[in-house]
Ligand SMILES: NC(=O)C1=CN([C@@H]2O[C@H](COP(=O)(O)OP(=O)(O)OC[C@H]3O[C@@H](n4cnc5c(N)ncnc54)[C@H](O)[C@@H]3O)[C@@H](O)[C@H]2O)C=CC1
């Protein structure tokens with residue numbers, strides 16, 4: 001006789017691109033059984049790649065959410081309303097829906113799901129790939145502290161987790177969500193500068209990457225304000241002062257401020273267009 005009961009599926013991950021794989025690989029590293037995770041991706045070649053890499057089952061969105069305790073939505077904001085419409089009829093009322101999409105607010109998510117569905121919104125970042133992620137999470141109107149704890153448990157395997165009011169999430173997206181890209185941009189610029197100064201590229205890369213890592217570790221472990229740490233490097237009339245003077249002259253501090261305002265504004269614009277997509281207004 002065949003067993004007709006559904007397989008045990010605890011977590012369904014819908015949308016296995018960069019961020020989806022970041023979460024998936026973290027779960028596997030943290031000891032989750034491949035059998036307790038199912039995932040989906042609308043690109044068949046991507047689905048095959050992840051099935052081979054992690055030994056998980058890749059299936060359809062509707063199949064994935066059936067029997068799942070927790071459903072993670074990791075598609076682009078523009079793809080969210082279609083995905084919600086696909087899965088809404090297949091969700092059990094107790095299933096926790098977790099969205100990682102930038103901008104899309106919990107009200108919009110809840111509006112695309114059955115009434116009372118618990119929803120938690122997350123803003124993660126890619127350093128979770130090396131278990132040094134920073135994620136901020138906010139509860140929707142039907143999510144309880146148990147739901148928040150469940151999401152915290154899932155994410156804390158790959159880094160730190162902060163619970164914040166949802167009104168902070170556009171700013172969080174601008175700082176820690178997009179933040180790795182700004183730092184990679186700085187690293188890239190410094191490596192290039194080293195090459196301009198005559199260093200071989202591999203030497204310049206090693207110097208810059210280790211300087212970035214060491215500086216981050218010093219900040220975290222010393223607990224000192226970054227201005228104090230900067231002053232300790234800056235000898236009167238020395239090399240650092242000469243360089244910092246150029247950064248101030250080029251308004252790099254102001255550029256960071258306006259850059260992050262632009263990211264915050266873009267997050268708000270994505271939220272508005274997701275709302276519009278849902279209501280058709
Ligand atoms: N990449 C990053 O650093 C971060 C991304 N996010 C958020 O994570 C979400 C995903 O971003 P990425 O992974 O970078 O994008 P991505 O484009 O790499 O991945 C999205 C994946 O979703 C799949 N997909 C699209 N519609 C689908 C559907 N209906 N069903 C199943 N699969 C579907 C696509 O084929 C693709 O593989 C976005 O909403 C983004 O705002 C949040 C924080 C950081």
Ligand SMILES: O=C(O)[C@@H]1CCC=N1
Nearest residue numbers: 101102173177178179
């Ligand atoms: O660039 C984006 O829209 C996403 C959200 C934060 C990082 N990547």
